[in-house]
Amino acid sequence: MKLLLRAHMRYLWQDRWQTLLAVFGVSVGVAVVLAVDLANAASREAMQVAQRQLDGVATHAIVGAGERIDELAYPRLRLRWRQGAPVFADVRAMAPVVTAETRIGLTPDSMTRPVQLLGIDPTADAGMRASVPGPGGGGGRLMSEPGTALLDAATARRLGVDLDADGDVQLWIQAAGRARPLRLVGTFSLGDAALGQGLLVTDIATAQEWLERVGWLSRIDLIRGDPVSQHAFGRMLERVFPGLVLRSPRRETEELEDGLRIQSLAERAADTRALAASFQLNLAALGLLALVVGLFLVHGTLGHAVLRRQRAFARLRAIGVRAGELRRMVLAEAAVIGVAGVLLGLLFGRWLASGLLALTAGTLENLYGQVTVAAFAPDPVPVIKAAGVGLFATVLAALPASARAAAVTPGLFATAGAPSASHRLRPLLLTGLLLLAGVALLPAAGYLGGLVAIAALLMATALLTPVWITAVLSGMTRLLGAAPLRFRLLLREAVRGLTRSGVAGAALVVAMATALGMGLMVDSFRSSVDRWLEARLAAPLHVQLSGEWTQLPGDLEAALTDTAAGHVVRVSWSDRIAGEPVRVSHIRRQGNVPADLGLALLAGRFADDGLAVSEPLARRLGLMPGSMLRLPVADGVRELTVTGVFREYGAGPGLILVPEATGVPVLSGQLAVEVHGLRADADADQIAAELVLAAPDGTRVRRNDELLAIARGVFERTFEVTGVLKSIAGAVAAFGLFAALTALGLERRAQYGILRTLGVDRALPAWLNLGEASLLAISAVLLALPLGVLVAIILIEVVNVRAFGWSLDWSFPPWLFLQALGIGLLAGWAAALAPALAVWRADPAVLLAEARVHA
Incomplete structure (x- = not known):
């Protein structure tokens, strides 16, 4: 057996250039698979780190319309919890929270460091977030000293802040479109800070003042039952299979009074991961394509090597070598190629992942609003998966060649034109692949079925080539x-x-x-x-106000009336409907504007008496013109008719347009204005300058050609x-x-x-x-x-x-x-x-x- 193995290895060495090319094919495939998985794992871990930083051990949250709650509701709900209300029977802790994404810096001109602002009540939050100091630590100063904050130690080091040497340090925060001073009074440790955003913690009152949300909370966190997750197996599956998002069989949403509802934070996190899941799965599929193409090299090299050695195999069979031994020797050759290719691929893949991480991180941040991906996650799963897939696929590619070697008899050996077992099985394989493609295209198979169908058709064509x-x-x-x-x-x-x-x-x-x-x-x-x-950008100018608003400022309204024939005011806020993250835009038209607002309608019409929804949201919720949609509002839920479905290529939450005539009250949110029909005696730049002078600080006025260039980029x-x-x-x-x-x-x-x-x-x-x-x-x-x-x-x-x-x-x-x-x-x-x-x-x-x- 050892002599036979040495003979096979000697052949690989004699034909080493072909062997090296086969090793190269496997190594490149393994490298791409590893690089894609490392990039996906880094982005997934960054999202989970950001979630852990904000949620701590909270399992559920009470939310309201527009992702905000009147702060007066908190003492009422806390009293009901203490009195043993059935809906709060399994609640172990309750804490109010104000959150927002902001930027900080050492000066007003250097506010470039992204951080998540977290406003808490240190007395109620004790134990909710282990990394955040309680009232006995730095949290006590947050309550007693307005304008103070705590920052995670890693972000403080990046800013060059040393509290031990300098004492309290003044920083600047960009919130509600304005630069505001803050006093940093302490730091705390976040073990995973290198993977996600920084975290800035302050008292709820201070956060409300900075964000201009006085009287409002973002949510009320709850700990229900055992806070330790029992879904380790599910998390492992998500790590192994990119694009997979496991959810609870039922959507956990409980309705409370005044439009409030209890939602599972795990489901909210799954919704966030699902936004980017399709993108990550497509990358993984392309990575596997590189591996499959590389395996053709292995298949071709070993297949031809067996064909060239069939006379030698026939002689070996004549002196007593069994067919199984020849099969195992060919598979051993494949294993040698596979091991060498995997080792080289793992080294090359780590280098390739650095480039892919920058590309994928930019896409996730631009399209899906994901957190910054700053580092690779220390996760062995991508390495084990890439090595296992590479070895298994290499041996699998060698099976036809090993079967052909085993088919040689002492008195008969196949020639180039002799039909092999793989040739005889070709019609059966083709039929199976075409049936697989047909089944995968059924609606129940989802988008993964479409990728499987493409793979099956590519393999069927490869057999026919x-x-x-x-x-x-x-x-x-x-x-x-x-x-x-x-x-x-x-x-x-x-x-x-x-x-x-x-x-x-x-x-x-x-x-x-x-x-x-x-x-x-x-x-x-x-x-x-x-x-x-x-x-969408048919309007010559677009005005974006900083901060949150419920109506257009009077000076800006007057300037718009003087400079343009018409304008459209949009106030937008985030919410969730049937568990789906959505962006609701309240629409007010003034003057001469297009009847359809520049929307590319696919079905129905844009009418003042109903809602228009984006195509992705309509597909996810099964909506069409005439459907009824329950829209959360400040005082409960309003049921409205969907009158139109419009085209939308944004990758984030679904969009809902709510005309002013529906009577839906406006919630505080981001305000934008589309300016139509500019004054004839002035150009766009001149009118933009006039609007900036009349608008609040932080307002941005852009021409549509600038926005088009940015969007195309x-x-x-x-x-x-x-x-x-x-x-x-x-x-x-x-x-x-x-x-x-x-x-x-x-x-x-x-x-x-x-x-x-x-x-x-x-x-x-x-x-x-x-x-x-x-x-x-x-x-x-x-x-x-x-x-x-x-x-x-x-x-x-x-x-x-x-x-x-x-x-x-x-x-x-x-x-x-x-x-x-x-x-x-x-x-x-x-x-x-x-x-x-x-x-x-x-x-x-x-x-x-x-x-x-x-x-």
């Missing part, structure tokens, strides 16, 4: 039967070489089809978003990471083709030596190599183009709709198809160039000597 290329080349042979000898020789050699190059061609088809499908999806997305943005950055992963998969496929053509060139050197001895020009072997690569690339492109369109159809009509709720308008730019053709030819020529040059430069005497050895 050698058959397709053979058919194309055979057809060309019949059409060119009277062609010159060199053309007929080229076609015959290309067909003969498919045992080596067919698998590489399949990898090229998969990579090109995926790139084309994603390119069509991205271009359709880009054109749809451009039209949507132009409609965010869109382009969103797809940078997918472009990187597509390029990696394409590069691995090109290396696979290079490996196949290099092996064919080495095997044909003996044949080329005989041809050169007979007087054939040295250019012919090189021309044969380049011509074969061109034929393979063209055949692959002809198959990849329709497959890429099919991938785009599933991405646009299934994955995007189910994952994000977006419907897209189709776009088929001709340049994408020409680009696919050009990339395919360039990949083929680049792969064939080195082998062609080697043959062209070789001495005929050397080639003839190799022919004698081969004979």
Whole structure:
């Protein structure tokens, strides 16, 4: 057994360049899988850290309309809890909270450090958040000294603050659009601070004053039952499977009086994670694509190695080696390749993850409002997963080759044209993959089903690729039967070489089809978003007030009346409906403005007597024109009719537009104004300057062309990471083709030596190599183009709709198809160039000597 193993390892060393290319394919795939998982784990951990910092051991929260509660409700609720009200029977603690995202700095001009402001009652909050000092520590000064705060130690160090040396330090906080001084009187430790935002803690009264929310709380935290989570297995599943968000079988929401309700903080956290889950799953799928393309290298290398050694295998069987031993030896070769590839991939993956983290963090912050991702989480799961997937997939790719080796008998060995077991199973595998794709496209499978369907179709096409290329080349042979000898020789050699190059061609088809499908999806997305943005930003100017408001300031209202024919005032606040995070916008129209407000309506109409909801929210809640929606308001719940559904490509909470005529009271929130019909005697910049003078401090007035440029920049950055992963998969496929053509060139050197001895020009072997690569690339492109369109159809009509709720308008730019053709030819020529040059430069005497050895 040891002698047999040494013989197999010696073969790997003799064919080491092919072995190294196979190792390279596995290592790149493992590296991409690891890098994507590390980036996803870092963003997920940052969200969980931010949640732990704010929630502590709280399990539930009492919330109201607009995510705020009248502070007078707190003593009433606390009294009911102390009196043993049934709804609070299992409540162990209750504490009021005021929260907001703010920025701090050492001076008013340097407020760039993002922190989460947390206003607490230190007497009630004791034990709720272990890291926050209670009234006996620094918390006592928060209650007795207005304008004071505590900051986590890590953020204090980043700001260069040393309380031990300097005593109390004055900082500045940007809250409600204004710079306000604060006095830092202490720090506290957050063990996970490097992974998330900083935390600034102050007394509730101080937080209300800074945020201009006097009289209002953000929520009231509760500890119900055992605060220790019992869902460790669920958390492990979410770490292993990116994009998976596990929820409780029932949505825990209990209605109280005055529009208040009790919600599970675990469910709120799951809602936040779900916003980015689809994005993370798409990245994971692209990472696995790079690994799958790399496995084609392993499959091709081992398959051809077995084919070349079948005479040797037959002799081994004749001297008593069992079939199982040959199978195990081929699998051992695969394991060696897998282990080497995994080790290199883990090293390369950690480096690649640094670049991906910056790209994914930017997307999550821009689109989903996630917290800043500052560091990698110390999580062994991505490393174990990448190593396990890499080893398992490598051995799995070697199974057909091991079965072929085991099928050799002492008196019979298969040749290149002999049907193998995998060939006989091909119809059954194709049927199974097509059935899997059909089942995965059923609505119940969700957006994950769409990705599974794409994977199944790509694998089915990969199985058909050698058959397709053979058919194309055979057809060309019949059409060119009277062609010159060199053309007929080229076609015959290309067909003969498919045992080596067919698998590489399949990898090229998969990579090109995926790139084309994603390119069509991205271009359709880009054109749809451009039209949507132009409609949404039709107003020449947009005014954004800082802080929170319920109505437009009088001076600004007068300035708008003087400078424009009409304007639309939006006051927006956050809330939750049926467990879904939403953004509610109260709409007031003044003067001459578009009847549809520039909305791209998909169904129904925008009417003053009902609500308009965004398409993603309508899909999640099952709404359509005529549906009734229960909208939380200050004094309870108002049931209103949905009159229209409009297109929306924002990735955050769903949007609800509430016209003023519905009578829904306005809650305090962010105020924005869309300015229509500017005065004819002034340009946009002049009117913007006038509006800034009339507006409160911190107001921003922007032209629509500036906002369009910013929005388009965010869109382009969103797809940078997918472009990187597509390029990696394409590069691995090109290396696979290079490996196949290099092996064919080495095997044909003996044949080329005989041809050169007979007087054939040295250019012919090189021309044969380049011509074969061109034929393979063209055949692959002809198959990849329709497959890429099919991938785009599933991405646009299934994955995007189910994952994000977006419907897209189709776009088929001709340049994408020409680009696919050009990339395919360039990949083929680049792969064939080195082998062609080697043959062209070789001495005929050397080639003839190799022919004698081969004979």
